[in-house]
């Protein structure tokens with residue numbers, strides 16, 4: 001494929017992939033959200049039975065990286081389908097969320113703290 005990969009053209013390819021297979025009928029909003037969470041659980045599964053430091057140290061191992069990459073892609077693809085279904089501009093929503101978080105967690109109060117904004 002040539003050209004820049006964007007969330008928009010990824011979504012278009014994903015919708016085409018889905019529609020060529022007549023899978024829209026299985027993609028209720030509820031089942032898209034269930035599927036997103038199942039893929040997130042597959043990402044989590046990669047860490048199962050591994051110590052935090054060992055897993056961190058293996059982050060650049062090719063096999064670990066390949067597994068994390070695949071599950072992140074699965075999560076993103078379901079997220080794109082959910083956003084498309086709901087008419088959400090994901091980049092704008094994420095940008096606005098960072099802005100809101102910056103308001104909730106001002107640097108002078110939040111720096112170096114793991115506390116929730118209600119406890120700062």
Ligand SMILES: [Mg+2]
Pocket residue numbers: 039042070071074
């Ligand atoms: Mg998966």
